[in-house]
Amino acid sequence: xxxxxxxxxxxxxxxxxxxxxxxxxxxxxxxxxxxxxxxxxxxxxxxxxxxxxxxxxxxxxxxxxxxxxxxxxxxxxxxxxxxxxxxxxxxxxxxxxxxxxxxxxxxxxxxxxxxxxxxxxxxxxxxxxxxxxxxxxxxxxxxxxxxxxxxxxxxxxxxxxxxxxxxxxxxxxxxxxxxxxxxxxxxxxxxxxxxxxxxxxxxxxxxxxxxxxxxxxxxxxxxxxxxxxxxxxxxxxxxxxxxxxxxxxxxxxxxxxxxxxxxxxxxxxxxxxxxxxxxxxxx
Amino acid sequence: xxxxxxxxxxxxxxxxxxxxxxxxxxxxxxxxxxxxxxxxxxxxxxxxxxxxxxxxxxxxxxxxxxxxxxxxxxxxxxxxxxxxxxxxxxxxxxxxxxxxxxxxxxxxxxxxxxxxxxxxxxxxxxxxxxxxxxxxxxxxxxxxxxxxxxxxxxxxxxxxxxxxxxxxxxxxxxxxxxxxxxxxxxxxxxxxxxxxxxxxxxxxxxxxxxxxxxxxxxxxxxxxxxxxxxxxxxxxxxxxxxxxxxxxxxxxxxxxxxxxxxxxxxxxxxxxxxxxxxxxxxxxxxxxxxxxxxxxxxxxxxxxxxxxxxxxxxxxxxxxxxxxxxxxxxxxxxxxxxxxxxxxxxxxxxxxxxxxxxxxxxxxxxxxxxxxxxxxxxxxxxxxxxxxxxxxxxxxxxxxxxxxxxxxxxxxxxxxxxxxxxxxxxxxxxxxxxxxxxxxxxxxxxxxxxxxxxxxxxxxxxxxx
Numbered sequence: 242x243x244x245x246x247x248x249x250x251x252x253x254x255x256x257x258x259x260x261x262x263x264x265x266x267x268x269x270x271x272x273x274x275x276x277x278x279x280x281x282x283x284x285x286x287x288x289x290x291x292x293x294x295x296x297x298x299x300x301x302x303x304x305x306x307x308x309x310x311x312x313x314x315x316x317x318x319x320x321x322x323x324x325x326x327x328x329x330x331x332x333x334x335x336x337x338x339x340x341x342x343x344x345x346x347x348x349x350x351x352x353x354x355x356x357x358x359x360x361x362x363x364x365x366x367x368x369x370x371x372x373x374x375x376x377x378x379x380x381x382x383x384x385x386x387x388x389x390x391x392x393x394x395x396x397x398x399x400x401x402x403x404x405x406x407x408x409x410x411x412x413x414x415x416x417x418x419x420x421x422x423x424x425x426x427x428x429x430x431x432x433x434x435x436x437x438x439x440x441x442x443x444x445x446x447x448x449x450x451x452x453x454x455x456x457x458x459x460x461x462x463x464x465x466x467x468x469x470x471x472x473x474x475x476x477x478x479x480x481x482x483x484x485x486x487x488x489x490x491x492x493x494x495x496x497x498x499x500x501x502x503x504x505x506x507x508x509x510x511x512x513x514x515x516x517x518x519x520x521x522x523x524x
Numbered sequence: 525x526x527x528x529x530x531x532x533x534x535x536x537x538x539x540x541x542x543x544x545x546x547x548x549x550x551x552x553x554x555x556x557x558x559x560x561x562x563x564x565x566x567x568x569x570x571x572x573x574x575x576x577x578x579x580x581x582x583x584x585x586x587x588x589x590x591x592x593x594x595x596x597x598x599x600x601x602x603x604x605x606x607x608x609x610x611x612x613x614x615x616x617x618x619x620x621x622x623x624x625x626x627x628x629x630x631x632x633x634x635x636x637x638x639x640x641x642x643x644x645x646x647x648x649x650x651x652x653x654x655x656x657x658x659x660x661x662x663x664x665x666x667x668x669x670x671x672x673x674x675x676x677x678x679x680x681x682x683x684x685x686x687x688x689x690x691x692x693x694x695x696x697x698x699x700x701x702x703x704x705x706x707x708x709x710x711x712x713x714x715x716x717x718x719x720x721x722x723x724x725x726x727x728x729x730x731x732x733x734x735x736x737x738x739x740x741x742x743x744x745x746x747x748x749x750x751x752x753x754x755x756x757x758x759x760x761x762x763x764x765x766x767x768x769x770x771x772x773x774x775x776x777x778x779x780x781x782x783x784x785x786x787x788x789x790x791x792x793x794x795x796x797x798x799x800x801x802x803x804x805x806x807x808x809x810x811x812x813x814x815x816x817x818x819x820x821x822x823x824x825x826x827x828x829x830x831x832x833x834x835x836x837x838x839x840x841x842x843x844x845x846x847x848x849x850x851x852x853x854x855x856x857x858x859x860x861x862x863x864x865x866x867x868x869x870x871x872x873x874x875x876x877x878x879x880x881x882x883x884x885x886x887x888x889x890x891x892x893x894x895x896x897x898x899x900x901x902x903x904x905x906x907x908x909x910x911x912x913x914x915x916x917x918x919x920x921x922x923x924x925x926x927x928x929x930x931x932x933x934x935x936x937x938x939x940x941x942x943x944x945x946x947x948x949x950x951x952x953x954x955x956x957x958x959x960x961x962x963x964x965x966x967x968x969x970x971x972x973x974x975x976x977x978x979x980x981x982x983x984x985x986x987x988x989x
Contacts, residue, residue, distance in 0.1 A: 458574055460572070475577065
């Protein structure tokens, strides 16, 4: 089987000369036309988690600044760096601008439980709202940059902007749904299919390729998250590959038979009214 | 790539210049001391984290030889003291312990190769102990394609020993012959009889080995067409499944043993080319297929079949049918290839031993390939194995605009195109039949590290022919 094609984040523009290296692969694989940008004085970052809610309210970035809701760009965090740890004081929520983040808790027996993976445009730390402190750990899986929003300020703003409040609620409920996803009695194939389809839809919602992406999380993280043994993760993917459903080359994954994956994932994802392709799956 | 192999002496003479053999890209001289044990551990960890971790190939280096062959450029230790094997093995087992612990247990070993030096400096019992240790520490595949191979010096192994190796699980062997011509054998200090060689090959067959390879060398001192013709006839009659015909590179400043060779005894460049031409003609007539880079195989051999359907790969052990696996090198000077890294153990026995005695992984140097390295490695691999590069495949995979990105390489390639070694058509670069003997010259054009200006005078590499 031919290896899947891959795209680097920023295709090297020139040249044959020594010293020019292609950028290392990052997650997700970004088509240059839709690469996340830093926004501008009057535009939101293309992956901003809030841009939709705010623009819908006629609130542009300048408007936000007038309200002294300062958005800090923080990072970069390198792979393995912690963004916050359980018990850290909570005063801001953060949206992923670039890269990907894993959240997890450690149980009393010292075992790690992976709670989820967060992609550009998604918000981490929502579960801390109730507590004033973070209830889990968040670690960068690759090079990560974030937008930090002061939570008290965004709450105040939300009180004045019903659309923003609604958006916050939606983010919250999505997060809860995600955590509950894999509690059901699903086969390994179904879990893996749900994982891949879930990732694919979330990437698609942010304008990334839905069929070809790079997994930044280690096999053990996927296994932990899906409540499978690491060997099972590989075994299932191998048999998906042998059946022509996916193609896996190192961390690159290409979805070749979406229909079959969707069918397998249906039970675990519990959605699949055909209209619902808006990037708000349960995963 | 299975058309007849044309021979053009004038062309070969003009392109006879030093260059790497590209068993890896970048080549070993690019490895850096900045890459050590820590980076090696990180690389293994990352490779374990792939959704489908690659299978494993193991290489065990046995550095000892009983006698020095004067042409040899390998890292080896000449000794008659068999006791040295035991102290070496004690460290090797410690290295296996340290290394195996890093790899996830479900990663299957698909290939184990013993090289040297002379692996059969070790007794069959010692080789059995190594294989058993590795089987305990790693998960060996049950698949039929799992190979255990060994380089054998036929002068120091009996047919009974070969049968014992088969019982251990060895199923491929590579035998050094070089030349049966007695005056050549004397000049290179390697006296080896036809009958003892034949007996070892027969024993491999009787033991059920899947393939036997024979190594020949052209360009050795005192070598001539008559003697080499007899050698080729004799070897062809033994019918090894695979044959390697290497050009001798006389680099006495780099390889001490070669100082024993009288430069005056070496064939002239013309005579050397005549030897190569002879080998190609005789092997072609005998039905061997040219696989690429000095290697021939019978058409029904896996290597030739893999080449025909595009399943050929190349690594430090030469051509192989095993698709990308992570390679773990064990023993002094051994090279590993894990994920997008290369690394090498110390070339000095004492340094290697000391690291292990201190409980450290003996990684002396290495490198992590950047995106550019990976792209070029991929391209060179395609040239060497498929004889063809599909431009769109590389553009898509690496997000480049080929013509812009490789503007300089394409410029360097232009004279080779003019000489008919390689064709540039829309969408593809194809090695033409005349270029197949000059693969490394074609690959060199794409080597970012190769000093193209200094190439003509460089002593660092063996010559292309």
